Amino acid sequence: MHSINGITKGTELEKTVNAAAQAEANGVMIYYALARLAHEQGLDDVSEKFIWIANQEAVHAGFYAVLNGKYPSDFWDFLENFQRGEENAENSLLPLAEKISEMGHPEVADVIKKFAAQEKNHGVILGEIMKQYRK
Numbered sequence: 001m002h003s004i005n006g007i008t009k010g011t012e013l014e015k016t017v018n019a020a021a022q023a024e025a026n027g028v029m030i031y032y033a034l035a036r037l038a039h040e041q042g043l044d045d046v047s048e049k050f051i052w053i054a055n056q057e058a059v060h061a062g063f064y065a066v067l068n069g070k071y072p073s074d075f076w077d078f079l080e081n082f083q084r085g086e087e088n089a090e091n092s093l094l095p096l097a098e099k100i101s102e103m104g105h106p107e108v109a110d111v112i113k114k115f116a117a118q119e120k121n122h123g124v125i126l127g128e129i130m131k132q133y134r135k
């Protein structure tokens with residue numbers, strides 16, 4: 001497949017495309033936050049629409065990042081580093097969960113613990129991908 005990685009890097013469009021990538025990534029956060037708030041208020045249909053939009057924004061963010069060549073086409077070394085972050089995410093998330101639990105929000109702590117386990121699983125999946133496909 002023809003690569004579009006970095007076609008705007010070093011051009012007059014780099015700043016604009018970077019701003020677009022950041023705005024889209026921020027949009028993912030905003031729409032998922034609003035989805036949660038809508039859900040809290042019983043607006044589940046609204047929540048689902050925000051999530052639908054957020055997932056499109058996530059695709060957009062990745063696309064603009066590629067136009068600017070934010071990550072190398074030969075991404076294996078990058079992925080290896082990134083995997084370590086996923087594997088170690090619980091080092092910061094579990095203490096966070098503990099503190100939030102102490103603040104009187106054990107149910108919030110449980111969510112963060114679940115997310116920490118998901119991060120670890122991302123690391124496991126990345127490890128399997130590297131083992132199977134990295135040359």
Ligand SMILES: [Fe+2]
Nearest residue numbers: 024056057060
């Ligand atoms: Fe978008």
Ligand SMILES: [Fe+2]
Nearest residue numbers: 086118119122
């Ligand atoms: Fe992750």
